[in-house]
Amino acid sequence: MPLFKLPGVHVPHHKNTANLKATKMPIPHEVLIPMSMHIGAPAKPLVQAGDKVKVGQKIAEAGGYISSPIHASISGTVKKMEDILMSNGNYVPAILIESDEKMEVSESVKPVELTDQASFVQAIKESGIVGLGGAGFPTYVKLDVKDLSKIEEVIINCAECEPYITADTRTMIDNIDDVEKGVQLLKQYLQAKKIIFGIENNKKEAIASLQTLAQKDDTLSVHILPAIYPQGGEKVLIYHSTKKVVPEGKLPLDVGVVILNITTLAMIAKYIETGMPLVEKVVTVDGSCVAKPQNVIVPIGTKLKEVFAYCEGFKTSPYKVMYGGPMMGIAVPNLDVPILKSTNAILAFNEKEAHLPEPSACIKCGRCINHCPLHLNPPAFAKALELDQPEELEKLKVNLCMECGVCSFICPAKRPLVQNNRLAKAELRRYITKKKEEEKENE
Amino acid sequence: MLDKTKQTNEIHQSEPDVQIASHSADTKPTDAYQVDHPFYVSSSPHIFSKSTTQKIMLDVLIALLPATIASIVLFGYKALILVLVCTASAVFFEWAFQKICKQKIVIGDLSAAVTGLLLALNLPSSVTWWQGMIGSLIAVVVVKGLFGGIGKNFANPAITSRIIMLLAFGTVGASVQPVIGDITSSATPLAILPAKLPVQTLGEMFIGLRGGAIGEGCIAALLLGFIYLLVRKVITWHTPVVYIGTVFVLSFLLNGDLEITLYEILSGGLFLGAIFMATDYTTTPSRPLGKVIFAVGCALITVAIRRWGNLPEGVSYSILFMNILTPYIDKWVEKKPFGGVKHE
Known part of the structure; x- marks a missing residue:
């Protein structure tokens, strides 16, 4: 542990949904899947209006090295392609699929055969998995390490330092088997010698679950961090778990670190086992307006209004709705926007919380x-x-x-x-x- | 700059749509709200700490309460009048200045009240009400307002005003004795130290039974305020502890006597200055290391003035001098960005 800790702030935790196991929402009526749900080049559509698609079918291919393919999250008919406004201000093509309410699984979905690292990386590339902690960086790029001896530590980011969000917490409690399988994959195909789970101390149940796992295996260790935001920041977590400083303009791998989000790891294992690509997500639905805050398993592309409706709508009228946590989340203009690959929470705030405080003069408090x-x-x-x-x-x-x-x-x-x-x-x-x-x- | 950053609080002009209720066949629509208004959008963060400038200033006022009560107990109705006049006139002059200059009126942030109260506690009870008013005028208008208001002044308003008053009015330098206790005719401790010990016991010094400014004497009350500020995280321990600690060490090295040294640090305005004036945000360094350097500088100048200067007391001057050095200290202790690499 480093002598000097990087500073941070105590944010209110609001982990109201930590004890609620994620439930599956009913099949949405339609899904709207944008071609840019990851960092990098947008994906290129492979389907046209009128095409029938099945769950797990590839509907768009990667548009470059740093990119990711996209798969249908429900079965049904492609209604249209349209350009939609994303939160970064760009218009991005999106595929609208109307559900046939059957959730028929595509024939392409079958367990993945792995032989070596190259096949592992290729499989992850095909799975459409991107960083599920919120950043959305294509995961296979991180795993595509030319010289495996360079990897000294693999850090699994379990910090989940944003208020409200408990999607990762639930992964650690409900899907610990997938985490274990993921660990085996990392050991086998990345030759990981040291795997560190970095977790904030406010998640007792998840810590216990990880510690049980770590007891069985010497390569694993659980590093408990104080619940001071932002422990989950990549550079912060790497420094606090390994003392290593990632220099400006360099990647974690340059200091011998591969860092993955815990849900991403579980998703990798699930994909290798079943062949079902990234088509659904655990999303924490919370905020003062939500009638029944909970964790929901949502098909990617489901519009926010359907997710909120599943949570019994609003008890007070929302004035600000956002993707992600309140510290770094992105406010959305309406409820017709879809759940993205990297969406781990949607929050609805009331009128009082929606207003920004009035700025006054800097008093140089430091x-x-x-x-x-x-x-x-x-x-x-x-x-x-x-x-x-x-x-x-x-x-x-x-x-x-x-x-x-x-x-x-x-x-x-x-x-x-x-x-x-x-x-x-x-x-x-x-x-x-x-x-x-x-x-x-x-x- | 404000124009560039004012992307906030605008209502997004999208059609108010969404009838969430009754959309999903499997959920009961009864509890669902209909959203018939646009959403607010702004860039993150969407939550904020509860601390505000006003709450910080209110905390300082609360921390000054014990010292204020002590000053009234020790110096009677004259102290009460001085406190009321200085505080009220500081707020009034800030309001009037902002009104005349067509600025936004921000007396609600309570910073003028803090300045006025601090000024009053730094003056002896012999100061008349009109002198107190002039002092407040200098503090909030000349030292603060003319430099751009809260956060822009380079020197501590109360201290600078006190120094100007010291030069202008003979009554400000006077060492008026408390109205209670039986030591009314004794000399000011600092005027006779370290050659002679004062007539007061150290205990009497600690509760303020000695002459001087109304708010500086009762060390017990000042320490109570210090603890409150620490608990409320308004200030850190660095400046007061290092300032008083360094004065203690230096005085001890110079006179070699523990008792005299204790009298020295309990005398004058050291505690009031170290706890309430040398910790002012705007005019002192922001980083802990900067605060330590600032405090050591204050202590050196204080001891030098007390020992070798013509004046009995040097706390005000030392803080003012270090205020001027603050931007340089801030630059000096600037931290290297984490992971940053130097440019060629």
């Missing part, structure tokens, strides 16, 4: 800089942005900001600090692109 897990200086970013000094932003390393939201959360003056950091990061990207172009011209 809480943002003393609580930033990455030792950054948000007020300095704001100043450099205001004065239009991108070279200063470069020196201050605004590009390292992971947008965890600690600074905005802790600020007593309620200043939009992380929001400012996002603008500053975009400004810095523009500046660097421009600088590179100028350098090219000069050559």
Whole structure:
């Protein structure tokens, strides 16, 4: 354990659904599946309007190296292809499938035969699995390690540090068998010598479940972290479990670490065993407006309104609905948007919670800089942005900001600090692109 | 910059749709709400800590309450008048200044009240009501308002105002004795230390039975406030502990006598300054290491002025001087971004 811990904040936990086993919702009437539910190039559709599709059938292929195929989550008819507005502001093609209420499984779904690492990586690529902790980075890319001896530790991210979300917690309790099988796969095909489960201390039942698993196997260890947000941040978790610092611009693998989310690991095992690709997700449905907060197994592409309806709708009218947790989650414009591969929670907040507090003058209390897990200086970013000094932003390393939201959360003056950091990061990207172009011209 | 960041709190213009109820055949629609209004969208985070500027200032006022009560007990109705006049006029002058300058009125953040109360506690009871009002005017208008208001001033308003008053009015430097106790004719401890010991016992010093500013004497009350601020996490221990600790060590090294040293640290405005003035957010460093450097600097200057200067007391001057160095200390102790690599 490192001598100096990275700072963070105590956020309210609201793990209201931790004791609720996920239940399967009824077959949705339709699913809307966007071609971009992962980091990287959008997938390319393989079906057309009018086509019949079955559960697990590949309906879009990977659009590049960093990309992921997409599979039908229900059986039925492709009604249409349409461009939908995603939360990042881009329009992305999406496939609308109307259910035939049969949930017929595709013939392509059968247990996967593995021979070596290459076949393992290829299988994961075909499974459409992406980082299920929320980032959505194609998992096979992480596992596609050329030199396996470079891997010193595999870290399984079980931190689930965002308030409300308990989807990973349920994985550790309900699907511990899949976790165990996943561990075996990692040992066999990645030659993992040391597998560390990093988990926050507020999940007693899940910790017990992991510890039982770890007792059977010397390669496994459970690293219990304080419940201080953001323990689940990749760099934070790697540092706290191994003392290793991932340098700017490098990947965890450069310091000998492969890091996977716990639900991703369980999903890998499930896919190898059954051949059913990533077509459904455990989603925590919570927030003050939800009549019956619970964990729901949802087919990917199901519209939010159907998921909320399964949870008996709203007890008070929602004014803000978001994907993911309240610290890094993305607010949605309406309830017609679909559950994505990386969606681990949907939350509905009431009118009072929806309003942002009014910002006032900075009083230089220093809480943002003393609580930033990455030792950054948000007020300095704001100043450099205001004065239009991108070279200063470069020196201050605004590009390292992971947008965890600690600074905005802790600020007593309620200043939009992380929001400012996002603008500053975009400004810095523009500046660097421009600088590179100028350098090219000069050559 | 504000324009760029003001993407928040706008209602997304999408059609209000969604009749959640009765959509899914398998669920009972009875409890479901119909959403007939647009949603708020904003970038994360969507939750915020409960702490606000106003709550922080209120905590400081609560922490000053024991010292304020002690000052009234020790110095009588004159102290009460001084506290009321300074606090009320500080709030009034801030309001008037913001009104005249057509700024947003922010007296509700209570920072002017804190400044006024701190100023009053730093003055002796011989200061008249109109002098107190001028002091408040200097603090909130000249030292704070003219530099841009809360968070923008480079020097502590109460301390700077006290120093200006010290130069302007003879009554401010006076060492007025408490109205209770039987030591009314004794000399100020700091004026005779370290050559002679004061007539008070250390216990009497601890509860404030000695001359000086109304709020600085009762160490017990100040420590109570310090504990409250620590518990409420308004300040950290660094500045007060290092400041007082360094003064203690330096004084001990200079006079070599434990009793004299204890008298030294209990005298003057050391505790009031270290706990309430040297911990002001705006005018002191933000990082713990910066706070330690700031506190050591304050202690060096305080001891130097007390020992070799013409003045009996140096707390105010030391804090003001270190206020000026604060931006440099902040820069000096800036942390390296985690995982950041140097550019060529």
